[in-house]
Amino acid sequence: MRDIVVRTLRREYVIAGQDAGSPLFFLDARPSLAGTTPMTIPICVQGRDHAFTASIGADMPFEGSLRYLAAWLDRHILSCAVADEIGAAAVQSALLRAPDGRRVLLVGGRRSGKTMLAAGLVSAGWMFEGDERAFLGPQGVVAHPRPLRIPGSLLRRAPALAPLVEGAPSLDIDGKDRIFSLDPTRIGREWRTAVGPVAVVFFPDNAERRHATVRRLTLDEASARTIEVSSMVHGITARGIAAIRSALRERPCFHLELGELDGTLDCIREIVEGARVAH
Numbered sequence: 001m002r003d004i005v006v007r008t009l010r011r012e013y014v015i016a017g018q019d020a021g022s023p024l025f026f027l028d029a030r031p032s033l034a035g036t037t038p039m040t041i042p043i044c045v046q047g048r049d050h051a052f053t054a055s056i057g058a059d060m061p062f063e064g065s066l067r068y069l070a071a072w073l074d075r076h077i078l079s080c081a082v083a084d085e086i087g088a089a090a091v092q093s094a095l096l097r098a099p100d101g102r103r104v105l106l107v108g109g110r111r112s113g114k115t116m117l118a119a120g121l122v123s124a125g126w127m128f129e130g131d132e133r134a135f136l137g138p139q140g141v142v143a144h145p146r147p148l149r150i151p152g153s154l155l156r157r158a159p160a161l162a163p164l165v166e167g168a169p170s171l172d173i174d175g176k177d178r179i180f181s182l183d184p185t186r187i188g189r190e191w192r193t194a195v196g197p198v199a200v201v202f203f204p205d206n207a208e209r210r211h212a213t214v215r216r217l218t219l220d221e222a223s224a225r226t227i228e229v230s231s232m233v234h235g236i237t238a239r240g241i242a243a244i245r246s247a248l249r250e251r252p253c254f255h256l257e258l259g260e261l262d263g264t265l266d267c268i269r270e271i272v273e274g275a276r277v278a279h
Helices: 023-027 066-084 114-123 152-157 159-165 219-228 238-248 261-278
Strands: 002-007 011-018 039-048 051-056 062-064 089-097 103-107 127-130 133-137 140-143 148-151 179-182 200-205 213-216 253-257
Touching: 002 023, 011 023, 011 066, 023 066, 023 179, 039 066, 051 066, 062 066, 066 133, 089 114, 089 140, 089 219, 089 238, 103 114, 114 127, 114 148, 114 152, 114 159, 114 200, 114 261, 127 140, 133 238, 148 152, 148 159, 152 159, 152 179, 159 179, 200 219, 200 261, 219 238, 219 253, 253 261
Parallel strands: 011 039, 103 200, 200 253
Antiparallel strands: 002 011, 039 051, 051 062, 089 103, 089 127, 089 133, 133 140, 148 179, 213 253
16 A cells, blocks of 8 residues: 655645555656645545545545546646636646757647647657646746546557556546556656746647648737636636736747647657757
8 A cells, every 4th residue: 555645836635545556546646846845735535345535624525436536636636726826827738848958838628639749749758747737827837747648549549659658547437438647757757847938839739630730820829729728716817818928928839730640749849949949
């Protein structure tokens, strides 16, 4: 038995003494967080067979199987992470770092292709910072440090990515698709996240073309697309829009229609390399 630790930028949740193979290990996330000391919050999980409860502080306990507790806690922790970042825009995105250290933001909603691109870049040696949300604020961009979630349906489309998730925790809530949780340290990579600028922003579009196509976006176009997949505690505000525009200003932003994975990854690498040379 061992503890499960789930870090956000400001909190560290601890679920004590869980059996190996528990669905709750799907949540485990222990990146290095530069310059922060998260507040420790215990989560009490009790029960047996198919009847369990999860309690966080004085909140009402949630009841269900361990699979449903894992899914509920995942949503609850994300909602708390968003609520903690007051004044920042929470953008659906993945944040990665190229081998030369330049940070790249992939912005898009469900089925946009950002997970496939993130997994492909990790497979190619890029450093992963976080999945699901990035927070755009006055100090720059920082990722919600959640492991990369890779659905089984994606692995069937891109079987070359399957080695990434060998032995990784997984969760299947509704019987439709098993989701794997990839902690980069599992494959021998460093995992850390910090606030700072990004070098390039891509807005993927899973157009299922044979060849990838790219179009440069203006600041207004990129800002509008980012707002579409953003949220804040009290809704999108002028402050949040200003944070988005500040994070994107003077950064090359591209609409990227996905083609075959290898060719699309080559396209991303060429653009990022070009941005480095231009800089």
